[in-house]
Structures are given as structure tokens and as C-alpha cells.
Amino acid sequence: MKAAVLGATGMVGRTFVRLLAKHPWFRVEKLVASERSAGKKYGELVEDSPEEFRDVEVISLPEFLKDPDVDLVFNALPASISKEVEEELAQNLPVFTNARSHRYDPDVPILIPEVNREHLNLIEVQREKRDWEGFIVTNPNCSTAILTVSLAALRGFGIIEVNVATMQAISGAGYSGLSALAIQDNVIPLIQGEEWKIENESRKILGELDGGEIKPAGFKISAIATRVPVLHGHTEAVFIKLEEGSLGEVREAFESFDPLRDLGLPSYERPIVYSDVPQPRLHRDRGRGLTVTVGRLEESKGGFKYVVTGHNLVRGAAGGSVLNAEMAYRLGYLK
Incomplete structure (x- = not known):
């Protein structure tokens, strides 16, 4: 074509x-x-x-x-x-x-x-x-894409609430989006409009198609977005509350998530790989940039926490x- x-x-x-x-x-x-x-x-x-x-x-x-x-x-x-x-x-x-x-x-x-x-x-x-x-x-927005792939692996446990803090690469701002001096030795603690996109797009993506319209997912979600001096690859720290599921079951859900493996799509790569310490420089090109890397999974009071990183220009765009x-x-x- x-x-x-x-x-x-x-x-x-x-x-x-x-x-x-x-x-x-x-x-x-x-x-x-x-x-x-x-x-x-x-x-x-x-x-x-x-x-x-x-x-x-x-x-x-x-x-x-x-x-x-x-x-x-x-x-x-x-x-x-x-x-x-x-x-x-x-x-x-x-x-x-x-x-x-x-x-x-x-x-x-x-x-x-x-x-x-x-x-x-x-x-x-x-x-x-x-x-x-x-x-x-x-x-989706680049950060939404990386986050939502990880959330999709867990929706079978019943998502109640998500809190996420993003550390986003400078390439997400485009060639002229950020001055070199502004980002060097710095973290920019605001990306205009980004948090709204993450919160609303995630619920639409994970929503249910019913009678020709999408009913957004019902979980609560709150995001804070920052820009960091990394060239490519967004990293996100996620806290999630689920209706059920043990630490072992959650990890298994990440590791086994591979829903399109039999469809023969030319660009398809396994969407999630679990690795103990996800880092953009080491892991952004995994799966030709389409695989997100999840790690640091731990139980936390009332839920679980983990880190996910992915290539903002490939998986995210x-x-x-x-x-x-x-x-x-x-x-x-x-x-």
C-alpha cells in the first residue's frame, strides 16, 4: 500500500x-x-x-x-x-x-x-x-502510551487507583522545544498539559466500547510530569492499587503479557519485558523501541509500586x- x-x-x-x-x-x-x-x-x-x-x-x-x-x-x-x-x-x-x-x-x-x-x-x-x-x-501521548501498556497487563486484577510521576526525555519536546541551557543540570517540574493528557487518555484507552461509544475506565488516576536531561526514553514511577493480586501474580502478569503474538504484525514485539532496574539508556531500544521495560516491583502500603521505561519516539509516537x-x-x- x-x-x-x-x-x-x-x-x-x-x-x-x-x-x-x-x-x-x-x-x-x-x-x-x-x-x-x-x-x-x-x-x-x-x-x-x-x-x-x-x-x-x-x-x-x-x-x-x-x-x-x-x-x-x-x-x-x-x-x-x-x-x-x-x-x-x-x-x-x-x-x-x-x-x-x-x-x-x-x-x-x-x-x-x-x-x-x-x-x-x-x-x-x-x-x-x-x-x-x-x-x-x-x-496516545508518549507518556500515556508507556504507562498504559503496563497498566493493561494488570487490569485483570481490577485497577482502583493509579498515581504516576514521569521523568520525560528532552526529545519529547521536539527539536526546538527546550533550550540546552534550561535542561542542563536541571529538572523541569512542569510539562504544560501533559498531566491532563495522561489522566484522561489512560482512562479512555482502558475504557470499554459499548454501543458505539467508549465508557472511560472507572479508576482514579493522578499524574505529575517532569522533564529530565535524558535524550530518549521516558521513565515513570507508578503506584497502583488493585482489587486483588499478590506480588508474584502481578509480576507474572507483566512477564506473560503478549496479546498479539499470533497475529503476524511486522512491527510487533513483546510489549513488556521485566527487568530489575529499568533505565532509559540501557533499555529504550529493547524490541526495536516498542517494548517497555518494567521493574522495581514491590508491595507498598495499600498496593504496589513499580518503574516503567520506554522509547518516547517509537512506542510513544x-x-x-x-x-x-x-x-x-x-x-x-x-x-
């Missing part, structure tokens, strides 16, 4: 391009970026471009919108311009997006295939409601979106 990557020169866009190189199902034919990048070879703009894309000429967004001529779109554009672009494209094309613009629409899934693949059924609701041939599927497209393809939504 022919694909386009929007925002192909940004941090998430570059990750899309790298992950889609030589993909067995999706062939990237159009790389879309800003007007100032249009007309240049991708290799001129991105030094570490995969060889197969080095000589591909980048086109502007207006030029692409005139004649998309692809079968699906991966969007890494900023949220500030994504809403209208996605809605225009989704009239005829499937759009898999990293932007937050439509995450909170009732008829748009925030998808993590290992967690809530049944939410893809919202595609039919979306098409009927909006009179579209295509659709929009979003992936482009890699999750590619996996979403593969899941949609496998379930017959891409033709």
Missing part, C-alpha cells in the same frame, strides 16, 4: 520514515514537509536518512493536499495545523496520527493494539457520523502509529 508521511523532517516524522523503510505492507511514496523544505532531497535535510529515501524529493503540504494519490497517511505534523488537515484527508483516506487534535473526539480511537484493538470498531461509527470514506486513528496501521490492515480496515 502506498503511504505518505506528513511532517517527515521533524523528530517524529524522521522516526516514521526510519520505521517504514522496507516495510513489507506499506511503501512510503510521499514525504511531506514545510515550504522551506519542499523541492529538496530528503537526504539533504535528514543526514541519517535511510538509503532508499535519500533521493526522494520532499513536497509541501499544499502540494500534497491537491493530489494525495496514496492509500494511507501517517501524520507527524504539529497539533496546531493537524485538525483541519486530518479531517480533509480522512474524507477519503485512512489517517494514522501522532497529533492530539482528535484524541478526545468520542468517535476517534486512541489506539494501542495490545490494549484496546476492539476500539477500532469506532471506525464504522466515525464513517457513518462524518460521511467519510476514510477515518482517523490516533495514538511513530512506532505506535505504525503498529496501529498494521492492526487496522490485519482486521480489514485497509484495502
